[in-house]
Amino acid sequence: MPKLVDHDQRRTEIGSAALGVIASEGLDRLTVRKIAAASGWSTGVLAHYARDKDDMIALAVETMAQRFVARLQAIDATEVRERLRALLRELLPLDDERRTEALAWLRLAPYDPQGAGSADAVRQGHRDLRRAVVRVLDELGTASDSSTLAAELVALADGLAIHHLIDPRGVPRTKLEAVLDARLSQI
């Protein structure tokens, strides 16, 4: 009788390991061997989930998106303004999990396999995110152009994240929060 295997669980473990390697070493040094070492799964098992670098990157992006969506769903703020703030804070590297994601995202951003900008999944993730922000802004009802404001707020959060990664002392975490809150107080 074959062993029962939780494939979703494994995918997530392998995707998280890939995410960690991308964050710490970059796409060019991403190998099946390194993911095997980081995840504890053999290269034989890994072959069922990712055959080449593109597969590994896709798995990492999928895992990042799942983690992000799970955190968004866990936001229990009933107040619209508080929900908007919580949503945007999920983009900031305010703890180790979000720091790993921000760093991996930064390294994935210039990855352009089809010459259409970034990888499909990264591009799609951004569009989904802007739409989510538009919905919250429409609920809030104070913005005259929620599409433009959503593009602004997501760009601000991503820009702040990168500035912190580039210069953690010049732009500390408290500064990220202060800048975001100052902007949100005007909306």
Next chain:
Amino acid sequence: MPKLVDHDQRRTEIGSAALGVIASEGLDRLTVRKIAAASGWSTGVLAHYARDKDDMIALAVETMAQRFVARLQAIDATEVRERLRALLRELLPLDDERRTEALAWLRLAPYDPQGAGSADAVRQGHRDLRRAVVRVLDELGTASDSSTLAAELVALADGLAIHHLIDPRGVPRTKLEAVLDARLSQI
């Protein structure tokens, strides 16, 4: 009699070539050979300007900073608000030169030789830029906290630049300009 050589001119040519290679291929594929091919100078001449990858990266960052400063100095807007707008627009990939710089910057951002965030020159460039924006905001005199607002505006511009690079159709150049102008109209 030795030939007269314009070393500054050569440095700039080699730095621009390095910048182009970083933008199009990334740090991992940056080699003296590729810079030689892109600049037209022999690897023998290149050896006087850059011995290893760190030297090439430093030269590229130096050239990017010089180009940026030259463009800032060329801004002839006497009106403070117009100067602020022009300064921030220099960060947006609105033409090929700025697109190359934004893409190279994006690839340089996670480059962390000393473990202190990004490369010194990239980090220092950001600090100088925020200070320049603070000075213009102080001149404008409408911000209650020009340091926080400067951090916000530079992060917004960099975030917008990246969103365009990731998804040029979803976030076209006209959108970058519209978002920036909408934000500036509130200051």
